[in-house]
Amino acid sequence: MQLTFHVQGGDFTRAGDASSQVKKTLKQLNIDPGVTKRVVVALYEAEVNIVAHAYHGVITADIDPVRILLRLEDEGPGIPDIELAMQRGFSTASAEVREMGFGAGMGLPNILENADQFHIDSVVGKGTTLTIAVNLQPCP
Amino acid sequence: MTLQEVAQLVDGEIVCGTGRAQEFVEYGFASDLMSDVLTQKRSNFLLITGLSNNQAIRTAEMSDAQYILFVRHKKATPDMLSLAADNDMVIIQSPFSMFKAVGILYSAGLRPVY
Numbered sequence: 001m002q003l004t005f006h007v008q009g010g011d012f013t014r015a016g017d018a019s020s021q022v023k024k025t026l027k028q029l030n031i032d033p034g035v036t037k038r039v040v041v042a043l044y045e046a047e048v049n050i051v052a053h054a055y056h057g058v059i060t061a062d063i064d065p066v067r068i069l070l071r072l073e074d075e076g077p078g079i080p081d082i083e084l085a086m087q088r089g090f091s092t093a094s095a096e097v098r099e100m101g102f103g104a105g106m107g108l109p110n111i112l113e114n115a116d117q118f119h120i121d122s123v124v125g126k127g128t129t130l131t132i133a134v135n136l137q138p139c140p
Numbered sequence: 141m142t143l144q145e146v147a148q149l150v151d152g153e154i155v156c157g158t159g160r161a162q163e164f165v166e167y168g169f170a171s172d173l174m175s176d177v178l179t180q181k182r183s184n185f186l187l188i189t190g191l192s193n194n195q196a197i198r199t200a201e202m203s204d205a206q207y208i209l210f211v212r213h214k215k216a217t218p219d220m221l222s223l224a225a226d227n228d229m230v231i232i233q234s235p236f237s238m239f240k241a242v243g244i245l246y247s248a249g250l251r252p253v254y
Contacts, residue, residue: 012193012194012195013194013219015194015195015198016194016195016198016199016201016202019198019202020198020201020202020227023201023202033183033204037183037202037203037204040202041178041202041203044178044198044199044202045175045178048195100174100191100193100195101172101173101174101175101189101191101193101195101196101199102173102174102175102195104173104175104176106173106175106176106178106179107175110175110178110179113179
């Protein structure tokens with residue numbers, strides 16, 4: 001099963017809509033609640049990042065019997081230094097984003113903590129792609 | 141303690157999910173930083189926050205926190221209440237500061253998540 005969502009940069013009123021839909025789908029599929037929470041927390045942080053930093057983006061969620069694979073591809077300013085962006089506490093978020101309760105430099109570390117696999121590709125001036133995988137079964 | 145007791149203790153009002161007022165809540169977590177809330181592994185805790193916007197509702201949804209207490213006179217907007225109702229949440233509003241609300245609830249037996 002594949003789900004696709006379009007996300008508009010700056011639209012905080014709808015930030016989280018995609019994550020909410022994915023959560024409802026995983027619940028309908030009787031996915032383990034602990035796995036579901038890891039998926040949607042990682043996805044929600046990443047979705048908020050698109051709204052906070054990019055112009056627009058596309059989220060795809062591939063759900064198969066082995067794992068859930070999330071891909072978040074945005075057009076935006078990109079990340080000049082991914083290693084620095086991954087550091088807990090580092091943030092370039094605007095005052096508006098901070099007023100929304102984010103922008104404390106915890107988003108990417110939160111995603112890493114909840115993912116079994118996590119990869120960032122970014123080109124400055126073009127955009128960023130996050131790939132997040134969460135296994136449905138524990139690794140042997 | 142029940143959600144009704146929570147509301148009474150903080151001079152609050154249940155503005156969404158009144159039918160669930162007798163449900164028990166054992167743990168609480170207070171923060172205005174939503175990424176902090178999203179780090180919590182526990183589910184079904186009372187989120188105590190002064191951040192009154194859609195992201196507070198969404199964060200509670202993703203965190204499996206079905207109960208929210210808004211402090212500092214913060215009011216949920218109609219959009220927030222609609223979103224909360226869609227997710228079967230209970231919303232309580234209190235005029236107390238976060239410090240005062242948390243102190244009272246902790247003293248009354250609401251447990252910290254860590």
